[in-house]
Amino acid sequence: MEKIIVRGGQQLHGTVKVEGAKNAVLPVLAASIIASEGTSVIRGVPVLADVYTINEVLRNMNVDVNFINNTVTIDASRQLTTEAPFEYVRKMRASVLVLGPLLARFGHAKVAMPGGCAIGTRPIDLHLKGFEAMGAEVHVGNGFVEASVKGRLKGAKVYLDMPSVGATENIMMAAALAEGRTIIENCAKEPEIVDLANYLNKMGAKIVGAGTETIKIDGVEKLYGVEYTVIPDRVEAGTFMVAAAISGGNVLIENAVSEHLRPVISKLEEMDVQITEEKDGLRVIGPKKLKATDIKTLPHPGFPTDMQSQMMALMLCAEGTSVITETVFENRFMHVEEFRRMNAKMKIEGRSVIIEGPSDLQGAEVAATDLRAAAALILAGLRAENYTRVTELKHLDRGYVNFAEKLASLGADIVRVDDSVVPEETTVKKGPYRTKHSSQN
Numbered sequence: 001m002e003k004i005i006v007r008g009g010q011q012l013h014g015t016v017k018v019e020g021a022k023n024a025v026l027p028v029l030a031a032s033i034i035a036s037e038g039t040s041v042i043r044g045v046p047v048l049a050d051v052y053t054i055n056e057v058l059r060n061m062n063v064d065v066n067f068i069n070n071t072v073t074i075d076a077s078r079q080l081t082t083e084a085p086f087e088y089v090r091k092m093r094a095s096v097l098v099l100g101p102l103l104a105r106f107g108h109a110k111v112a113m114p115g116g117c118a119i120g121t122r123p124i125d126l127h128l129k130g131f132e133a134m135g136a137e138v139h140v141g142n143g144f145v146e147a148s149v150k151g152r153l154k155g156a157k158v159y160l161d162m163p164s165v166g167a168t169e170n171i172m173m174a175a176a177l178a179e180g181r182t183i184i185e186n187c188a189k190e191p192e193i194v195d196l197a198n199y200l201n202k203m204g205a206k207i208v209g210a211g212t213e214t215i216k217i218d219g220v221e222k223l224y225g226v227e228y229t230v231i232p233d234r235v236e237a238g239t240f241m242v243a244a245a246i247s248g249g250n251v252l253i254e255n256a257v258s259e260h261l262r263p264v265i266s267k268l269e270e271m272d273v274q275i276t277e278e279k280d281g282l283r284v285i286g287p288k289k290l291k292a293t294d295i296k297t298l299p300h301p302g303f304p305t306d307m308q309s310q311m312m313a314l315m316l317c318a319e320g321t322s323v324i325t326e327t328v329f330e331n332r333f334m335h336v337e338e339f340r341r342m343n344a345k346m347k348i349e350g351r352s353v354i355i356e357g358p359s360d361l362q363g364a365e366v367a368a369t370d371l372r373a374a375a376a377l378i379l380a381g382l383r384a385e386n387y388t389r390v391t392e393l394k395h396l397d398r399g400y401v402n403f404a405e406k407l408a409s410l411g412a413d414i415v416r417v418d419d420s421v422v423p424e425e426t427t428v429k430k431g432p433y434r435t436k437h438s439s440q441n
């Protein structure tokens with residue numbers, strides 16, 4: 001079994017570079033299939049399991065995809081099949097993002113229903129409501145959602161009951177090729193929405209207002225392949241900010257964009273973490289004593305749910321009572337039980353977790369319950385007494401490139417091993433360690 005073994009107590013020092021954003025690159029890769037002419041060249045692509053999955057989804061549709069040196073080249077100009085089977089959607093929910101582009105370009109799309117996942121139910125009703133408003137017929141049955149339209153989609157006014165990131169992306173992509181104007185109200189304002197709109201506009205789309213709560217899209221007849229570089233990953237940046245803070249270290253997080261990280265910066269500062277903007281990124285200096293604070297996850301520009309578990313690790317080390325309220329996903333506290341195995345003192349009350357800090361964290365064998373929980377348990381391990389062993393690394397690999405290796409380069413005592421291949425005792429020492437995805441395809 002693969003596991004990451006970390007021994008707490010080392011302060012982190014040095015520089016770490018943030019990769020391209022997973023949550024920006026997945027919609028951008030999905031959007032590339034709208035281009036009926038030319039080749040798309042996407043740069044700054046992180047080498048992640050989710051990127052392999054979306055590439056496979058596209059190849060399965062007859063798209064020509066190459067991934068080398070952090071660049072994905074896509075030629076979608078030929079006739080494509082318009083289906084995404086369950087085997088991909090099960091691995092990665094973002095596969096549903098091919099619905100909008102396929103429907104807009106070919107008038108048909110069939111994608112396996114994503115279902116729930118470890119953080120909650122995650123419905124796609126708002127995506128479908130948008131397609132229907134644009135004239136599509138949508139049918140859900142036998143585990144699939146199938147949408148079709150005769151001729152082109154028609155521009156429409158779509159009000160989202162909640163500012164869903166995925167629904168905003170799917171509807172924006174569909175509207176880019178629709179006839180006439182689409183207005184999406186109460187849409188998501190995340191930086192990844194702005195990035196996708198910038199990409200689509202470069203391809204020839206006419207989108208204004210991305211990053212505000214109303215997006216207007218004037219549909220065009222055709223979109224073209226272009227070169228594009230995705231934004232840096234704000235969640236990876238935030239995770240390393242917490243790593244610096246929890247270890248009492250001093251780390252420059254290269255490529256971190258402060259504008260994307262306002263809520264995280266502000267909460268870390270409330271905890272007495274020192275953050276300064278430098279030319280190449282953000283410098284984070286951990287205090288001797290962390291102060292307790294409260295967070296409530298909300299759509300952007302509120303506190304991001306994807307940073308909730310990492311902040312939980314930090315709050316466990318802070319003096320006093322901290323409260324985390326999760327309002328975005330109804331079941332994103334699975335990691336609480338794992339933290340408890342590390343002697344964390346906390347209780348769940350409805351949608352809140354109350355943390356009495358500081359906990360005397362102890363190393364333990366823990367299992368990652370989702371992607372961000374994986375990172376959070378490793379962060380707690382940086383502070384815990386003795387060795388923490390984190391398993392279920394498939395979650396980590398969905399969203400972090402060389403996480404253990406990057407922490408080791410900052411001075412963490414951490415190693416990734418596969419004890420089904422090599423006995424653990426012979427490999428528990430500071431890096432270098434192997435990565436699962438050593439080559440790209």
Ligand SMILES: CC(=O)N[C@H]1[C@@H](OP(=O)(O)OP(=O)(O)OC[C@H]2O[C@@H](n3ccc(=O)[nH]c3=O)[C@H](O)[C@@H]2O)O[C@H](CO)[C@@H](O)[C@@H]1O
Nearest residue numbers: 023094122123124125126127164165166167305306328329
């Ligand atoms: C690949 C990607 O970019 N994933 C991100 C995206 O996920 P994702 O796009 O799936 O998340 P959404 O923004 O859609 O979901 C937010 C909330 O809206 C609800 N909802 C959503 C759609 C819908 O049709 N109906 C509905 O009720 C969900 O149940 C949830 O409570 O945004 C989330 C919220 O910032 C992040 O945690 C994910 O990392």
Ligand SMILES: C=C(OP(=O)(O)O)C(=O)O
Nearest residue numbers: 023093094306371372399
């Ligand atoms: C929940 C996340 O991603 P996804 O929507 O791909 O599951 C995440 O990035 O933390």
